Amino acid sequence: MRRSVGLFAALFLVAAASPPILQAANIPFVRTVIAAEGPRDPGAAALGDVDGDGRADAIVAGQNGPLVWYAYPDWTESVIAQGYGTAGALAAGDLDRDGDLDVTLGTVWFENPNRANASWQVHPISTDLEARDVAIGDLDRDGKPDVVLRGSSGSAITVFKQNSPTSWTRRDVDPGIGSRGLALADLDRDGFLDVVVPGRWLRNPGGNVLSRRWLRRNVGAWNPEAALDVGDLNRDGRPDLVMTVAGRPGKISWFENPKRGQSRWKERVIDRGPLDSARGVKAADLDRDGDLDVVTSESRGKGRLLVYFNEGQASRWTRQVLGTPALRNIHVSDSGGDGDGDILGTLAAGPVELWENRLAPQASTPRILVFSKTASFRHTSIEPGIAALQALGTANGFTVDATEDAAQFTAANLRRYQAVVFLSTTGDILNDAQQAAFMAYIHQGGGFVGIHAAADTEYGWPWYGNLLGAYFASHPAPAQARLHVEDRDHPSTAALPDPWNRFDEWYDFRTNPRSRGVTVLLTLDESSYPGGQMGSDHPIAWYHEYDGGRSWYTAGGHTEDSFSEPSFLEHLLGGIRYAAGLDR
Numbered sequence: 001m002r003r004s005v006g007l008f009a010a011l012f013l014v015a016a017a018s019p020p021i022l023q024a025a026n027i028p029f030v031r032t033v034i035a036a037e038g039p040r041d042p043g044a045a046a047l048g049d050v051d052g053d054g055r056a057d058a059i060v061a062g063q064n065g066p067l068v069w070y071a072y073p074d075w076t077e078s079v080i081a082q083g084y085g086t087a088g089a090l091a092a093g094d095l096d097r098d099g100d101l102d103v104t105l106g107t108v109w110f111e112n113p114n115r116a117n118a119s120w121q122v123h124p125i126s127t128d129l130e131a132r133d134v135a136i137g138d139l140d141r142d143g144k145p146d147v148v149l150r151g152s153s154g155s156a157i158t159v160f161k162q163n164s165p166t167s168w169t170r171r172d173v174d175p176g177i178g179s180r181g182l183a184l185a186d187l188d189r190d191g192f193l194d195v196v197v198p199g200r201w202l203r204n205p206g207g208n209v210l211s212r213r214w215l216r217r218n219v220g221a222w223n224p225e226a227a228l229d230v231g232d233l234n235r236d237g238r239p240d241l242v243m244t245v246a247g248r249p250g251k252i253s254w255f256e257n258p259k260r261g262q263s264r265w266k267e268r269v270i271d272r273g274p275l276d277s278a279r280g281v282k283a284a285d286l287d288r289d290g291d292l293d294v295v296t297s298e299s300r301g302k303g304r305l306l307v308y309f310n311e312g313q314a315s316r317w318t319r320q321v322l323g324t325p326a327l328r329n330i331h332v333s334d335s336g337g338d339g340d341g342d343i344l345g346t347l348a349a350g351p352v353e354l355w356e357n358r359l360a361p362q363a364s365t366p367r368i369l370v371f372s373k374t375a376s377f378r379h380t381s382i383e384p385g386i387a388a389l390q391a392l393g394t395a396n397g398f399t400v401d402a403t404e405d406a407a408q409f410t411a412a413n414l415r416r417y418q419a420v421v422f423l424s425t426t427g428d429i430l431n432d433a434q435q436a437a438f439m440a441y442i443h444q445g446g447g448f449v450g451i452h453a454a455a456d457t458e459y460g461w462p463w464y465g466n467l468l469g470a471y472f473a474s475h476p477a478p479a480q481a482r483l484h485v486e487d488r489d490h491p492s493t494a495a496l497p498d499p500w501n502r503f504d505e506w507y508d509f510r511t512n513p514r515s516r517g518v519t520v521l522l523t524l525d526e527s528s529y530p531g532g533q534m535g536s537d538h539p540i541a542w543y544h545e546y547d548g549g550r551s552w553y554t555a556g557g558h559t560e561d562s563f564s565e566p567s568f569l570e571h572l573l574g575g576i577r578y579a580a581g582l583d584r
Contacts, residue, residue, distance in 0.1 A: 027307075029322050029355045029357055030355070030356045031323065031325075031355050031356075032356060033351055033352070034075045034351075034353060034354055035068075035352045044089060044329065045090065045331055045346045045352065046059045047059070047331045047333035048101045049101055050071070050092075050103075051071055052100055052114070052410060053412055054411065054413050055336060056334060057071050057072050057335075058070040058072075059080075059092060059103055061105055067080040067105055067110070068080060072335050073335075073336070080110050084106075089133055089134040089149065090103070090104065090105050090134065091103075091104045091134045093136035093145050094431075095109050095136070098431070099434060101407070104136060106131040107125045107126040107127070107131060108125065109122075109125060109147075126160065129151060129158060130151065131149040131151060131158075132151070132180060133150035133182035134150075134182070135147075135182050135183060137184040138193070139204060140161065140192075140207040141192065141207055141374070141376075142207075143375055144163075146159065146162050146209070147159075147160040147168070148160070150181075150182045155174055155177055155178055156174050157174065157182070157197070157202070161210055171210050173214045175216060177224065178197045178200065178222070178224045178226065179224045180225045181197055181246070183195075184196065186239065187230075187238075187257060188203060189238065190378070192206060192207055195214070198222040198224065199218065199220055199221060200216060201216075201217050201219060202215070219241060220255055220265055220267050222245075223245045223248070225245070225246040226243050226245060227243065227246045227280050227330075228241060228242065229241075229281050230283070231283035231284075231292045232292065233254050233283065233294075233313075233314040235313050235390065237383035237386060237387040238258075239257055240254055241254065241255040241257075241265075242281055244296050245275070248276075248277060249275065249276045249277070250275060251270075251273050251274065252269075252270045252273065252281070252294070252308070253268060254267075254294070256268060268314065271319065275306070276299075276301030276302065277299045277300040278297060278306075279330075280296060280297060280329050280331075281294065281295065282294070284332040284341040285340075286307060287340070287359060291314070292310055293308060294307070294308040294310070294317075295308075295332055297325070297330055297345060300326070304323075304324055305324070305327055305343070306320070307320045307322060323355075325345065325347060327345030327347060328346050329345055332344075335354065340359045341357055342357050343357075366398040366580055366582060367399045367401060367416055368398055369408070369414070370385075370389050370402040370403070370421045370423050371404070371406075371420060371421065372404055372423040373405075374424070374426045375427025376426040376427040376456070377426050377453070377456070378424075379452065379557075381424065381452075381558060381559060381562060381563060382423055382424050385451065385563050386400075388572075389421065390402065392569060392576070396573060398582070401417075406429055406434050409435075409437045410434075414437060414440075414446065415444075418581060419447030419448065419576060419579040419580035420438070420446065421450075422449070422451065422454035423452075424451060424452045424453035424454065425454055425457045428457075428458060428460065435461060439547070442467065442547050442549035443548040445548055445549055447578075447579030448468075448549060452507075454468060454553065455507060455555065467549075469542055470509035470513040470516070472507050472509060472510070473507075473508045473510045473533070476531025476532070477505075478506075479506065480503045480529065481503075481529040482500070482524075482528035483501070484522065485521070485522060487520065487521050490519075490574065491575075491578055491583045492541070492554075492571050492574030493522065493541075495567075495574075496522075496567060496570070497567070500567065501528075502567070503559065504555075504556050504558050504562060505559070506524055506555065508533040512539065513539050518542040518544040518551075520539040520541075520542045521541040521543060522540045522541040523539055524539075540556070541553065541554040541555065541575075550578060552576075557572075
């Protein structure tokens, strides 16, 4: 077990020079040949829960062969389609928002029938493009996944905005750099996904992706043939980049996202190598210590499959050589649902392999899921909030996973968590199938924590309103206010001062939550700040048991500074302990 970082510890500054690479203590991986005779010359692969059982299946496409998927755990092969070649452009996502995983292969997507032995319907996105990279994400926050492609020549990027699953509007943008490598991530934390290529990123023009200009931003010099991934490697709340050289021998580095007020990305070399044509790279927490590790594989030379273990906020790395399979594609997901990352790859000759992580289970360690998807206003306090909740988990013995991917709301996945935190979510963020999975989770005793704008979410879903306790109505400007503790026999208020004076944005609600039977924990004194609309009884935090589960809500957390206030963090910790059943 690695040394954990204290809740209020300062970030460790990483030197620009390459830290020494040490040999890691081996974590056991079991190599499984999923398909010895897989699609001929497999050019693309992915991991995803195709059949909705909560476990990641393997999806593979050959250059001139079938597109197939293999069901975990016995890896039974099912054909999605025949005769669709690929140059590496395969991705999985719920394009039609019906709750199951569809597959995109270049400029065509295949609709998951969600029925055994049923045919996958083919839908063209475009008819005049070839693609070597593809990514799926909601670029304009309209709730419909869009598709971004990188062509087989040059540096051009093509954005396809989804009007409907069968109608797409195209826009070409050019980053002016690179020829391989593509990712989507909100690098500037404005709530919109940006386009990332090796050495540069394109800033999303505020959701108006078809007409406004995508501004170029430099990251650093890099080989045009590159593999890349995005993740918060140093746990400062900002997504970083990790890149390898894909077309020749080279190094592997991560680039640190600049702090506020700065513009320069700093390169941090992980391993100068040289690595010989590392054509895939992924950032994932393989050892469950809360830090993202890095996985890559050489497709030439020694052909090593390598894991670089992050020894704490990317300050030091240790390397483990898993084997020498010379994999051409790298994908990481939790196939077995045991909380660690498994590695999928393909070989040039055709076999499909899974390197399954056999780290000892941590069944006794509680897990919390922090969900921060936004479909309307996005709070700048989300990223500091995620970092603070992760630090609370590290300091208090529970694991925190953070996501904005609503596809994680499946019955099988939610069973892994003692509580789900809606951190300033806004708008309609779950489709019908995801809502059903979340309701079933609560029915079975799950916990819910709502923070601030969780009350500005899912207005058209009455069940959620009852779970939450009250919907947001309005708020005046942020102000210093006086709060009173109404119930001190609760872990979220037991240590708070009374009165509690703090600065935040203070919500008014459409109804008084007492009408839904909640127990009020804190009330606002409207005489202490201007603009309150609820009168002498103004609840601002509460809890109740609902529909088989437990629900706790606080309206605090609008400001970034909230998540560095010791009293507010104690308040949150007590709410999480209640919702997750950790106070018993």
